[in-house]
Amino acid sequence: xxxxxxxxxxxxxxxxxxxxxxxxxxxxxxxxxxxxxxxxxxxxxxxxxxxxxxxxxxxxxxxxxxxxxxxxxxxxxxxxxxxxxxxxxxxxxxxxxxxxxxxxxxxxxxxxxxxxxxxxxxxxxxxxxxxxxxxxxxxxxxxxxxxxxxxxxxxxxxxxxxxxxxxxx
Ligand code: 4NP
Numbered sequence: 001x002x003x004x005x006x007x008x009x010x011x012x013x014x015x016x017x018x019x020x021x022x023x024x025x026x027x028x029x030x031x032x033x034x035x036x037x038x039x040x041x042x043x044x045x046x047x048x049x050x051x052x053x054x055x056x057x058x059x060x061x062x063x064x065x066x067x068x069x070x071x072x073x074x075x076x077x078x079x080x081x082x083x084x085x086x087x088x089x090x091x092x093x094x095x096x097x098x099x100x101x102x103x104x105x106x107x108x109x110x111x112x113x114x115x116x117x118x119x120x121x122x123x124x125x126x127x128x129x130x131x132x133x134x135x136x137x138x139x140x141x142x143x144x145x146x147x148x149x150x151x152x153x154x155x156x157x158x159x160x161x162x163x164x165x166x167x168x169x
Contacts, residue, residue, distance in 0.1 A: 018048030051079030085111035121154030
């Protein structure tokens with residue numbers, strides 16, 4: 001359905017702690033949306049299914065790896081709330097556990113349908129989840145960024161496709 005041009009399309013990225021994968025997805029998507037001149041049309045945020053890191057900046061390792069690719073991650077971790085299911089148009093989980101928890105937290109069937117998997121939008125990479133890098137080394141963080149850059153490009157394509165949320169057709 002066509003979006004009201006005055007009302008931005010709202011996307012929430014969700015992982016477990018909201019300090020590694022989802023703030024990176026938010027930062028990458030923010031850059032892609034800006035590059036596409038769609039900043040006014042899209043509203044982005046991220047959250048975690050676990051609130052233990054609330055208020056924290058993204059993990060220092062994730063910030064360092066992202067910075068090398070030109071992404072400055074300044075989000076402060078926060079837990080997902082019931083209101084998020086009403087406020088956002090699309091809620092993007094990073095792995096099966098995030099998606100299952102989000103579907104369980106959804107207040108009704110309609111909001112449950114807003115929950116999708118990040119890798120559903122993957123273009124080049126054949127992957128079915130964004131792996132948790134928390135206990136990994138540098139390779140894990142680089143792999144997460146590779147997967148997210150590819151899947152966020154696919155998400156943008158989906159938004160702009162004819163009949164997609166941002167299309168004027
Ligand atoms: P994230 O990574 O879900 O990508 O933010 C994690 C962050 C923290 C923990 C696990 C994963 N933790 O167990 O505290």
